Amino acid sequence: MNVNGTRYRTIWLAEDGRSVDIIDQTRFPHAFETVRMRSLEDAAHAIRVMQVRGAPLIGATAAYGVALAMAKDSSDNALHTACSSLLETRPTAVNLQWALDLARRALVQVHPDSREQAAYDLAARICDEDVAMNMAIGTHGLEIIAQIAKTKAPGEPVNILTHCNAGWLATVDWGTATAPIYMAHNGGIPVHVWVDETRPRNQGAFLTAWELGHHGVPHTVIADNAGGHLMQHGEVDLVLVGTDRTTATGDVCNKIGTYLKALAAKDCGVPFYVALPSPTIDFSLSDGLRQIPIEERSGTEVSHITGRTRAGTIETVEIVADGSDVANPAFDVTPARLVTGLITEKGLVAANRQAIAAAFPDRVRGA
Numbered sequence: 491m492n493v494n495g496t497r498y499r500t501i502w503l504a505e506d507g508r509s510v511d512i513i514d515q516t517r518f519p520h521a522f523e524t525v526r527m528r529s530l531e532d533a534a535h536a537i538r539v540m541q542v543r544g545a546p547l548i549g550a551t552a553a554y555g556v557a558l559a560m561a562k563d564s565s566d567n568a569l570h571t572a573c574s575s576l577l578e579t580r581p582t583a584v585n586l587q588w589a590l591d592l593a594r595r596a597l598v599q600v601h602p603d604s605r606e607q608a609a610y611d612l613a614a615r616i617c618d619e620d621v622a623m624n625m626a627i628g629t630h631g632l633e634i635i636a637q638i639a640k641t642k643a644p645g646e647p648v649n650i651l652t653h654c655n656a657g658w659l660a661t662v663d664w665g666t667a668t669a670p671i672y673m674a675h676n677g678g679i680p681v682h683v684w685v686d687e688t689r690p691r692n693q694g695a696f697l698t699a700w701e702l703g704h705h706g707v708p709h710t711v712i713a714d715n716a717g718g719h720l721m722q723h724g725e726v727d728l729v730l731v732g733t734d735r736t737t738a739t740g741d742v743c744n745k746i747g748t749y750l751k752a753l754a755a756k757d758c759g760v761p762f763y764v765a766l767p768s769p770t771i772d773f774s775l776s777d778g779l780r781q782i783p784i785e786e787r788s789g790t791e792v793s794h795i796t797g798r799t800r801a802g803t804i805e806t807v808e809i810v811a812d813g814s815d816v817a818n819p820a821f822d823v824t825p826a827r828l829v830t831g832l833i834t835e836k837g838l839v840a841a842n843r844q845a846i847a848a849a850f851p852d853r854v855r856g857a
């Protein structure tokens with residue numbers, strides 16, 4: 491992604507060849523700032539406080555976290571401690587566990603003297619592969635958008651509704667749900683994106699709107715509850731979201747509120763697509779509702795809201811009546827029956843066990 495004339499990924503090796511730089515996503519949309527991670531603790535902190543977030547980027551950051559740990563101490567014990575402490579940072583996105591399993595399995599086979607370099611190489615590979623998978627997702631998703639565009643009058647945009655941020659900022663580059671959108675836009679297909687604000691952390695308003703705006707993609711931020719109304723009135727051609735964990739049977743866990751969009755889409759006959767790289771599939775699970783751990787976050791994310799005042803200062807204010815209880819489940823599960831299709835790096839895959847297994851036979855064997 492181009493920001494102020496510079497091409498950025500969301501995570502990269504610093505000039506010293508050891509530290510790792512990230513974009514601090516807690517500062518959006520008001521500031522674009524980078525942060526340097528110098529230790530395992532910095533990486534764990536970045537994931538925990540959501541300086542980095544989004545399933546694929548969480549996995550990539552964890553891989554670099556292991557490398558930072560190995561730079562300090564490359565013993566077996568340090569490797570296991572690093573993986574365990576990173577795994578505890580956030581519970582829902584399975585890419586975290588996927589990246590740590592990969593790192594642990596690969597690095598135990600490497601002599602401790604060579605582990606540091608092997609860990610950095612692995613993290614770099616995970617990042618490069620994420621970019622390649624997202625570009626493939628973009629190509630496959632583009633076909634869906636192009637088909638819908640053919641049904642439109644010349645110049646009339648394809649209207650896409652998205653929830654949370656499954657964009658460039660949630661991955662290493664391109665995004666999952668946004669990759670087809672960027673490719674359509676780059677290819678001259680008119681698109682317009684309805685961006686759910688995505689309370690309580692506002693990833694839609696803060697992040698998706700920011701990155702679509704920087705890329706020149708027409709978009710409109712809407713209140714989370716507006717999507718159903720827009721679908722009833724023919725204003726949405728397709729819903730396109732990401733996921734934090736998808737089961738072997740095609741149940742999709744994503745940011746809280748996704749399920750309601752899927753229900754409305756079903757009722758209105760609007761296709762509901764989920765874009766995901768295969769590391770987001772948890773082949774060990776078959777029942778998303780019962781088996782996927784749902785992160786419970788602080789109630790203050792619901793009771794308070796942060797924004798920029800007219801005077802330009804950033805302030806946090808309380809918006810809930812004194813004495814009210816608040817709850818903050820961060821994700822929900824959309825059952826496979828509500829999913830039109832999974833857009834993966836291997837192409838469009840039906841949200842059912844047979845189709846997913848056929849698309850990823852190696853992952854099924856390894857689960």
Ligand code: MRU
Nearest residue numbers: 543544545654656660732733745
């Ligand atoms: O809590 P977050 O911001 O990490 O949640 C992110 C999402 O829910 C994304 O939609 C998901 O990770 C897919 S990212 C390609």
